[in-house]
Amino acid sequence: MIELAALIACALGVYLLANPRIASGIKVVVLTAPPVAGVVWLLDEVFDRPFTGGAVAAVFVVVLIALNGLLGHPRLPTWTKMIVFGTVPVTALAWLLIVTADDTIKDPGEDPCSMYYGGVGSSKAFPPQAYCRYEDGSTHDLATGSQFVFWVCFAVSLVLLSIGLWQVVRDPGMLVRQLRCK
Numbered sequence: 001m002i003e004l005a006a007l008i009a010c011a012l013g014v015y016l017l018a019n020p021r022i023a024s025g026i027k028v029v030v031l032t033a034p035p036v037a038g039v040v041w042l043l044d045e046v047f048d049r050p051f052t053g054g055a056v057a058a059v060f061v062v063v064l065i066a067l068n069g070l071l072g073h074p075r076l077p078t079w080t081k082m083i084v085f086g087t088v089p090v091t092a093l094a095w096l097l098i099v100t101a102d103d104t105i106k107d108p109g110e111d112p113c114s115m116y117y118g119g120v121g122s123s124k125a126f127p128p129q130a131y132c133r134y135e136d137g138s139t140h141d142l143a144t145g146s147q148f149v150f151w152v153c154f155a156v157s158l159v160l161l162s163i164g165l166w167q168v169v170r171d172p173g174m175l176v177r178q179l180r181c182k
Contacts (some may be wrong), residue, residue, distance in 0.1 A: 025068045025178035036060045063088075068178040070164025072171075083100060084160040087153040093118035094150035098125045101130035105150070 016027055021141055036056065043053035101123065121142075123130040128150055130142040140146075168175050 022097040023179055025175070025180075026073050027073065028067050030065065032060075032064065045092075062165070065168055066161040066164035067177065068164070069166070069168035069174055070160055072174040072178045073163065073167045076163070080160070084157055085158045087160075091150055091157055094146045094153065095128050097146040098130050098143045098150060099129040101146070 013031055016022060016030060040053040040057050040060075043049045066085065066174060070076070070084060073081070095100065101121075123128070127149065132140040134140075164174055
């Protein structure tokens with residue numbers, strides 16, 4: 001059943017992207033809002049972190065404005081505009097891999113720090129870092145490759161979204177044009 005729902009969602013996404021009569025701003029909202037709404041719901045209901053969920057929602061609104069500004073930028077080639085749709089999800093996935101690298105949720109003794117390194121796993125959300133801490137106070141970094149990928153994609157996304165936000169600041173009417181149907 002889940003596979004069928006995922007297949008239908010993908011088909012609707014492709015239809016939405018291919019339909020030229022739907023404004024690109026509406027497409028961005030419809031395609032990006034559901035995953036972010038899921039994260040906000042998880043933070044609020046499951047992890048009991050309503051402030052963090054609110055912060056994620058606020059950042060999403062700013063990113064949404066920046067995405068629409070980037071798509072409406074008149075002089076950027078299309079391939080540079082589309083890079084952000086690859087780097088943002090890769091950044092999120094790399095972040096997830098980093099903060100879960102210590103696997104503190106597993107039973108004690110089964111996480112990589114105690115199994116392979118003889119330490120205790122620990123992680124930070126931002127800047128993302130996972131490491132093993134030993135009794136003598138020393139540490140061993142985990143997921144260093146994921147950290148590199150995170151920072152490269154984060155920097156590229158930040159530059160592109162800054163360009164989009166600058167475009168909206170320069171021409172606020174462009175945001176309205178992005179959301180208006182043709």
